[in-house]
Structure formats: C-alpha cells, structure tokens
Amino acid sequence: MNPLRSTLLKSSRVNPRTLLASGSILGATSRIGGIRAAGMRGYSTESPKKGGSGGLVFLTLAALGASAGYYYNSTQSFKTKTLSTPASSTTEKKKDIDYQQVYNDIAEMLDEDSDYDDGSYGPVLVRLAWHASGTYDKDSKTGGSNGATMRFAPESKHAANNGLVIARDLMEKIHAKYPEISYGDLWTLAGVCAVQELGGPTVPWRAGRQDAFETSCTPDGRLPDAGKKADHIRDVFYRMGFNDQEIVALVGAHALGRCHPERSGFEGPWQEAPTVFSNEYFKAISSRNWIKKTLQDGGWQWVDKNNTDVMMLPAEIAMYNDKEFKKYFDLYAKDEEKFFKDFATVFQKLLELGVPFKGDEKVYHFKRTTE
Numbered sequence: 001m002n003p004l005r006s007t008l009l010k011s012s013r014v015n016p017r018t019l020l021a022s023g024s025i026l027g028a029t030s031r032i033g034g035i036r037a038a039g040m041r042g043y044s045t046e047s048p049k050k051g052g053s054g055g056l057v058f059l060t061l062a063a064l065g066a067s068a069g070y071y072y073n074s075t076q077s078f079k080t081k082t083l084s085t086p087a088s089s090t091t092e093k094k095k096d097i098d099y100q101q102v103y104n105d106i107a108e109m110l111d112e113d114s115d116y117d118d119g120s121y122g123p124v125l126v127r128l129a130w131h132a133s134g135t136y137d138k139d140s141k142t143g144g145s146n147g148a149t150m151r152f153a154p155e156s157k158h159a160a161n162n163g164l165v166i167a168r169d170l171m172e173k174i175h176a177k178y179p180e181i182s183y184g185d186l187w188t189l190a191g192v193c194a195v196q197e198l199g200g201p202t203v204p205w206r207a208g209r210q211d212a213f214e215t216s217c218t219p220d221g222r223l224p225d226a227g228k229k230a231d232h233i234r235d236v237f238y239r240m241g242f243n244d245q246e247i248v249a250l251v252g253a254h255a256l257g258r259c260h261p262e263r264s265g266f267e268g269p270w271q272e273a274p275t276v277f278s279n280e281y282f283k284a285i286s287s288r289n290w291i292k293k294t295l296q297d298g299g300w301q302w303v304d305k306n307n308t309d310v311m312m313l314p315a316e317i318a319m320y321n322d323k324e325f326k327k328y329f330d331l332y333a334k335d336e337e338k339f340f341k342d343f344a345t346v347f348q349k350l351l352e353l354g355v356p357f358k359g360d361e362k363v364y365h366f367k368r369t370t371e
C-alpha cells in the first residue's frame, strides 16, 4: 500500500472531500462534485517525470516576421520570440481571444500526467501565478504579473522560482495555440483555473497584461523566505499593499500542493488532500501538534506529530504564533465560506497588482469544466 493510501485510511481527520479527492479510493483521476479531483500518487519526492525539461525549441525570427527578438530563458528551455506589435493592435487581437476556451484547455491539462506529484499540475500553476505577481512593489510600481518577466534570467533563476519551469513550459503549449495572449494574462488565468478546478471559489479575472523585456526583471529577494519570521512576511506583503488578514487568506493557498526538496529544500504537503482547495490548511495549522524535524540539508521544518508526512514551514508557525495573524488563521479554520469569499477577493487583487487596466475591461467569471 502506498504511504498516502495508508495515511488516508489511518487518519481519523479525513473528511469525505478528502476521500473523494484522493482518487486512491476511486483508483483514477476523476471529477466529483464540481472538483477536478486528481488521483493522488503518494508522497513521492521523486523529480517530476514529465514536463520539466521542456526540450529545445527554436522558432526563427524570420518565421515570425520579427521586429524585435529576445531569449526566452527558463532553466532548461531556450526559445526566441518576438514581442507583440503596438498596443492598439494587441488590444484589437485580445478582443478575439476566447478566454473561456483558454481556461478549458488549461483545465484539460491539469491532470494529464497522473504520475506528476499528487496527480495535478494545478498547485504548481497557482504558485506560478503567485510568484509572477508577488514581486510587486507599490512604491516603485515595479514587478507584478504585468510583463511576465519570469520568462527571463535572472528572474527565472531566482531560488524562490525553482521548479516553476515546469509550469512555464506547460503554459508554452497553451501559448502556442493562443499566440495573441500575453504571458502575464496566461499565467494568471492558469492560476484562476487551477483554484476553481480544484474546488476553490470563482475568482474574477480581467485581461490587460502586456509582455515586457528582460530589462524589467525584478531584483532577487522580493518573494517571502520560508525560513524567516512574521516580521519578514509582513515586510514582503505590506510592500505589495496587503494587510494582515489578506496575507493570511492568501497563505491558505497552501491547502494545495507540496514542498519539494529539490526545489525549496522543504518536503511534503500541508495536509492530506493537496489537490483539493479547502480550508484544511487552516484546520491543520490550528489543531495539530507540530514538532521540529531536521532535514537532510541541515535545515528544519515542522511536521505533524501524528503524521510526519505533513508539514508547516518555519515562517508559517511563526505567523500562527503572532497574535494579530493568529486570529485570522482561527477564523478561516472555523469558517470555510468566509475563507473562500476572502480568498477570491484577495487572489484577484494579487494577480492584478501593477496591471495597467484602462477600466473598461470585461470581468470574466469562468465556468468550471465540471459545471
């Protein structure tokens, strides 16, 4: 029996959504009750088998009739591409993009590789959308999802972005089908799609991000350091323009996905159902007994005393021990509806930081593929 299966069966904390979502009970990837529930494949720490390398793709400038070229630089990919033509014609084209269809195509991709992590690309796409947006600095008005500068080194190589080449390469496949969409729009739409398809709230979304050159890459150090304390987390998120409650709501996204030793040095998911968007993260942090575990590289993390496969980052327990932050962790642990409502608002805010909207953009409420 794989470790997750035994964890699920042994755990008295498992709720029906967890069992449905696990797929280990049902055998394969499935869609249940409006949730694209991926079959979880155990707490594997192996490197992903597919999607990570991207391969070498060369598009000639001549073929694109290019006016300007640049290197698309992710860790393993090398591509040349042109920037789009003047804003007016870009706007014209964007009117023609069927964003619901883009959403549907991304949704189809989420569980195409049942061997990847817990059976879904959703979590890594949420992380891509967040890391593209979370570089925003409200004072200098730099960073954010506008520009999608993580396509380029040095930003693609910032340690905080380790592993996101998997998500960026996945999005290249969608971009090939919809070349008019900006990468910033595509990545943020993918984050919204993943949240909704994995059972989370509807997140309103607008198009309007424009791609930029590598000269707009943000400096390293703008994303939070998981090894630090609550003060650091406040500094980072206040710089983006969030308050304490918004910060806690955003971190609730850690219901999804896991830490990978080869990406961040940390290991494991935050609770037993990492492909279902829920308030289980808040329930876990507020109700379990967290003990320190030393990691192979000499670092450490918190693990649940009763199920050492699940973890919390040093920064998260530091936040939970902060009086101001704690009240919101406890609130969301008790009230999932409130968490969903607040998360939808604050995730939209995150994805729109620094985006030069004109004000007349259509607001999309994407239909789930399970609706």
Ligand code: HEM
Pocket: 123, 124, 126, 127, 130, 163, 224, 225, 226, 227, 233, 250, 251, 253, 254, 256, 257, 258, 259, 260, 261, 263, 264, 265, 266, 313, 315, 347
């Ligand atoms: C206190 C602030 C935060 C810290 C310190 C933090 C840190 C981390 C770390 C260390 C990982 C593991 C990366 C890996 O090894 O693959 C991770 C994963 C993740 N983070 Fe955060 N994060 C924070 C806030 C957020 C926010 C605001 C969101 C989204 C709204 C988010 C979404 C995710 C998701 C979905 C994953 C799982 C990715 C996967 O499974 O591949 N995080 N985070």
